[in-house]
Amino acid sequence: MVLKEIPADNITRPLGRNEVIGLLFRLTIFGAVTYFTIKWMVDAIDPTRKQKVEAQKQAEKLMRQIGVQNVKLSEYEMSIAAHLVDPLTMQITWSDIAGLDEVITELKDTVILPIQKRHLFEGSRLLQPPKGVLLYGPPGCGKTLIAKATAKEAGFRFINLQPSTLTDKWYGESQKLAAAVFSLAVKLQPSIIFIDEIDSFLRSRSSSDHEATAMMKAQFMSLWDGLDTDYNCQVIIMGATNRPQDLDSAILRRMPTRFHINQPNLRQREEILKLILENENVESRVDLKEIAKDTEGFSGSDLREMCRDAALLCVRDYVHNTPDDASGEEDYIRPIDQQDLQKAIQKMKKSKSASGVGVLMHAALD
DSSP states (O other): OOOOOOOHHHHHSOOOHHHHHHHHHHHHHHHHHHHHHHHHHHHHHOTTHHHHHHHHHHHHHHHHHTTOOSOOOOHHHHHHHTTEEOGGGOOOOGGGOOSOHHHHHHHIIIIIHHHHTGGGSTTOSTTSOOSEEEEESSTTSSHHHHHHHHHHHHTOEEEEOOGGGGOOSSTTHHHHHHHHHHHHHHHTOSEEEEEETGGGTSBOOOTTSOHHHHHHHHHHHHHHSSTTOOTTOOEEEEEEESOGGGBOHHHHHTOOEEEEOOOOOHHHHHHHHHHHTTTSOBOTTOOHHHHHHHTTTOOHHHHHHHHHHHHHHHHHHHHHHSOTTOOGGGOOOOOBOHHHHHHHHHHHHHHHHHHOOOOOOOOOOO
């Protein structure tokens, strides 16, 4: 087949106005279809897209609850903001913590006061709040409770940071998420970044660490206290651990304020028991001092569980001794007595001895 010759006039003739508009319209449609097709394909192969969308909705809801408005957040900051905790929704206050009066007083003086009375300390760098606070000691002794009460009483924005939040399968994303933690905290300051079990996240570095993990730790520490750190920034990183010896030395240097939350002594155990049983139905003849003597080595969490077991004994007595056809008006659960608490103590001691877990009593940090 022989193609007909195209007239030279048709080649050199400029496009008309309608032809130009039609060509631009077709190119626009083609570009839009290509863009949305590629975007749909990328979203379809991203396994974390659903979690990101849910995290963004949760972050927007939490931002409204804490009263933050007109603050633009990046995609990475939105992922971190999903772990915000509204201080007003926290139910823990200083009055809910017994036996740690000295720690609470020092926390108020060294951490909360310099931020609440900032105008008194503006001219001094020495009197600024610490960049990091470490709570360490045996499990179940109130470290997390103290962190929650600090945020509640001081009115700080509270970011409950979990190590899994900073991990991503794409190379370089973990560093961007680590940077978003601090950029978000600065936008919401005064704020507390709380890392529970901080030893699992910022443990001692070694040559065997994965490259992505090592870079994330380096990024985190650089933003925490590096060249670009603002001394006037009201962001405090608070960590809790029962293995302080596993923390990296550079992390310990960035947490100069440290509180050893040890197992309660006799006086502290008595105060904890009074607080736990304050609103419970307890016989007046119960000697809490005697109970405190018999609970040597118990943590605050152990004492609470022991009291719960004692209360359940009263419920079991009622269930076993009350006939099924008894009327509801006669329902009455007897108060907790000394014998119930002694039985609960023996049960807890058997449980603790069977676990065989060593308790961290003292740990050198230097």
